[in-house]
Amino acid sequence: ALLAQAGLEVTVVARGARLECIRAEGVALNDRGTLHQARVTAVEALTEPMDAVFVTVKSQDLGAALAANAAGIGPDTWVIPMVNGLPFWFFDQPAPFTDHTGDLARLNRERVLGAVLLMTVQTSADGVAVSSNTPTLSLGRAAGQGGDLGPLVQALNAAGVRTDVTDTIRTKVLVKLLANVATNPLSALVGCSLAEIGRNEALRTIAFGIADGFRAWAKAMGYDLPPNAWLGDLLLDAGEFETSMLQDARAGRTLELDAICRAPMAMAAQAGLPMTGLKALLAELEKAPALPLRDPSAALKNLTSHLTHTALERI
Numbered sequence: 001a002l003l004a005q006a007g008l009e010v011t012v013v014a015r016g017a018r019l020e021c022i023r024a025e026g027v028a029l030n031d032r033g034t035l036h037q038a039r040v041t042a043v044e045a046l047t048e049p050m051d052a053v054f055v056t057v058k059s060q061d062l063g064a065a066l067a068a069n070a071a072g073i074g075p076d077t078w079v080i081p082m083v084n085g086l087p088f089w090f091f092d093q094p095a096p097f098t099d100h101t102g103d104l105a106r107l108n109r110e111r112v113l114g115a116v117l118l119m120t121v122q123t124s125a126d127g128v129a130v131s132s133n134t135p136t137l138s139l140g141r142a143a144g145q146g147g148d149l150g151p152l153v154q155a156l157n158a159a160g161v162r163t164d165v166t167d168t169i170r171t172k173v174l175v176k177l178l179a180n181v182a183t184n185p186l187s188a189l190v191g192c193s194l195a196e197i198g199r200n201e202a203l204r205t206i207a208f209g210i211a212d213g214f215r216a217w218a219k220a221m222g223y224d225l226p227p228n229a230w231l232g233d234l235l236l237d238a239g240e241f242e243t244s245m246l247q248d249a250r251a252g253r254t255l256e257l258d259a260i261c262r263a264p265m266a267m268a269a270q271a272g273l274p275m276t277g278l279k280a281l282l283a284e285l286e287k288a289p290a291l292p293l294r295d296p297s298a299a300l301k302n303l304t305s306h307l308t309h310t311a312l313e314r315i
């Protein structure tokens with residue numbers, strides 16, 4: 001909505017009822033009370049190469065969405081996956097659980113931009129994206145130095161998307177993933193907001209324990225991630241926001257567990273640093289009859305005792 005409002009030529013790919021709605025009414029963003037509405041071209045799939053393709057599906061749908069829109073990607077198109085989780089481009093080869101269809105390994109990485117988007121947004125019943133913060137975007141090259149990023153970044157900033165280009169996109173991805181891994185699956189299990197995790201001692205202890213396991217793996221790869229005090233502040237600052245994974249759980253949609261949890265867990269296990277707290281949380285999610293749990297007390301007791309035992313074993 002911001003890009004189209006700023007006069008850029010925007011084509012939105014959507015399907016089903018969403019496509020009809022965008023065709024009829026355009027796209028809309030409610031940024032803390034200010035409504036941005038714009039008409040865009042809405043299509044089922046791209047038919048000609050674009051300057052830049054932002055792929056904003058859930059991470060497990062990236063390969064399928066890109067394959068369906070291959071005609072939109074020419075040799076000079078920037079491909080920008082705007083998804084949470086461990087990116088397929090992070091290592092030389094896609095990590096387990098990051099390339100479901102095999103399509104992502106075939107992309108030209110010199111035209112792929114890593115993206116870290118800080119935005120807390122929910123779609124309202126009438127299709128408006130309701131955001132509770134200013135969208136802040138970091139972009140960084142997945143590989144190589146070719147092509148001029150200037151025009152893209154200038155266009156984003158002029159439209160009101162605060163965008164920077166960074167040489168340390170992998171660090172930024174891991175910092176964001178630290179927050180996601182510590183909060184998204186726990187919120188989907190328990191049905192709590194970010195601030196509730198920050199306020200509730202049992203939830204905070206579990207989140208911090210999972211963050212510790214993730215941080216240890218990152219450290220072994222040479223990345224220093226911020227401490228739990230940073231995470232605690234982030235939780236309280238975010239307020240009563242329900243994570244994207246809790247939104248999915250409530251809507252009965254597939255959870256983004258592959259990219260956010262299973263991929264880093266698999267890589268950490270390969271490095272001899274199993275993320276046991278996260279593994280225990282995944283086991284609780286897998287055995288839950290419905291999410292979020294109506295009464296999470298037994299699951300929380302299991303997780304707390306698991307983390308206490310692991311801490312004791314370390315001593």
Ligand SMILES: NC(=O)C1=CN([C@@H]2O[C@H](COP(=O)(O)OP(=O)(O)OC[C@H]3O[C@@H](n4cnc5c(N)ncnc54)[C@H](OP(=O)(O)O)[C@@H]3O)[C@@H](O)[C@H]2O)C=CC1
Binds near residue numbers: 016058065068084120
């Ligand atoms: N929500 C948030 O606050 C944040 C989300 N993120 C991340 O951003 C990414 C996107 O999340 P979010 O916007 O919440 O996701 P949503 O599930 O709200 O939106 C994804 C959309 O993609 C559509 N879609 C999927 N595949 C295709 C396809 N092949 N062709 C056309 N449309 C398709 C879906 O359509 P349909 O409805 O038909 O399935 C759906 O409307 C995720 O990785 C998420 O973790 C990051 C930061 C914050």
Ligand SMILES: CC(C)(CO)C(=O)C(=O)O
Binds near residue numbers: 084119183
């Ligand atoms: C807001 C935040 C950082 C919570 O982990 C997020 O990215 C999400 O909800 O998916």
